[in-house]
Amino acid sequence: MTVRISEGTVIPDFELKSLSGESVKPSDYRGKRLVIFFWASW
């Protein structure tokens, strides 16, 4: 079964490059509420 993160736990941090080439992490947004969405052009 797929393991999902439970509500109320801190999400795992990750680091990816933005379209403008900067490194971005979800933890950069602490202090704000954040909506992360996952998509593809296909």
Added chain:
Amino acid sequence: MYAELQSKNVDILSVAVDLQGPEKSRPYHDEAGAEFTTVVDEENALARIFGYRAIPNGIFVDEEGKLQFQQYGGFDIKKDEIRGLISAFASDGQISNNAIIETTGPVSDHFELGLVKYHSGDLQEATSIWREGIAVDPENWNLRKQLWAVENPDKFYDGKVDYTWQREQVEQDR
């Protein structure tokens, strides 16, 4: 909408999953006039971390980075119901769980294994691994669509995505 969210201390981070890199994702980001940040997950690494095998998905976190809500599948921010969810989250931080569409099942290694071959230039082996993955996990849309995109770039990247063609492929497989 983005300015209004920001005024409520809410931000958006978009993650484009495309192993062919940022140049494939950028036109869609730009065409949408997106003002928020888009990062590119070229290795489908987050599918494993967050446990999804299809997109689009959305997760909502609070000021401390704690998960408040997650929706797997159908999270298309162009849709009114999804915009409604985001607005509700911005207004009071609460979301009803009614809209959750769950997908379950194993996350296969095929995407990543094929990716290694793809990046080493062995397209034939890559597509063969992805086909194998689809055979054992037919609902794995990350795999299926990435295979289509590599084999039929004209259906994906030449101006717009041909969803009619995709539906025809699914019908043929049945």
